[in-house]
Amino acid sequence: MKLPFSYKNIHSCEAVVLACIDFRFWKETMKFVEEELGINTYDFPKMPGAAKAINDCQSETDVPLQCIGVPCDLHHAQKIVIINHADCGAYGGSAEFNGDLEAEQKFHEGELKKAKEKILTQYPGKEIILAYAKLTDGGESVEFLKIA
Numbered sequence: 001m002k003l004p005f006s007y008k009n010i011h012s013c014e015a016v017v018l019a020c021i022d023f024r025f026w027k028e029t030m031k032f033v034e035e036e037l038g039i040n041t042y043d044f045p046k047m048p049g050a051a052k053a054i055n056d057c058q059s060e061t062d063v064p065l066q067c068i069g070v071p072c073d074l075h076h077a078q079k080i081v082i083i084n085h086a087d088c089g090a091y092g093g094s095a096e097f098n099g100d101l102e103a104e105q106k107f108h109e110g111e112l113k114k115a116k117e118k119i120l121t122q123y124p125g126k127e128i129i130l131a132y133a134k135l136t137d138g139g140e141s142v143e144f145l146k147i148a
């Protein structure tokens with residue numbers, strides 16, 4: 001297969017978007033990033049649990065932090081987006097919260113904020129955008145909420 005390459009001589013992107021590897025969410029995550037956040041060029045690393053991978057890092061040479069560092073240092077990304085999602089297996093899934101969707105969301109908000117603080121110590125000038133992909137309508141929809 002041969003395709004046109006859209007980025008000849010282009011080495012910068014607007015953002016890095018860190019999401020979970022979960023196959024159920026990443027296509028919709030791209031839609032949210034492009035249509036809602038208006039970001040069209042971004043590195044898109046995926047690690048189990050997204051924020052969890054950052055929070056579990058012991059050193060800045062750990063792979064999850066490199067997934068942030070390379071886009072910032074080599075591709076001049078100015079925005080860092082971290083997206084956690086409901087029923088994330090890396091955290092034990094929704095079962096961990098006994099069906100309490102509000103408790104699950106609160107937990108993920110805490111995880112996202114913790115990851116933000118950790119990244120800001122390394123990249124103080126960057127804009128960090130946090131989001132949570134929530135399952136709604138009895139599991140029929142996924143709704144992306146920006147976390148302030």
Ligand SMILES: [Zn+2]
Nearest residue numbers: 020022088089
């Ligand atoms: Zn996940």
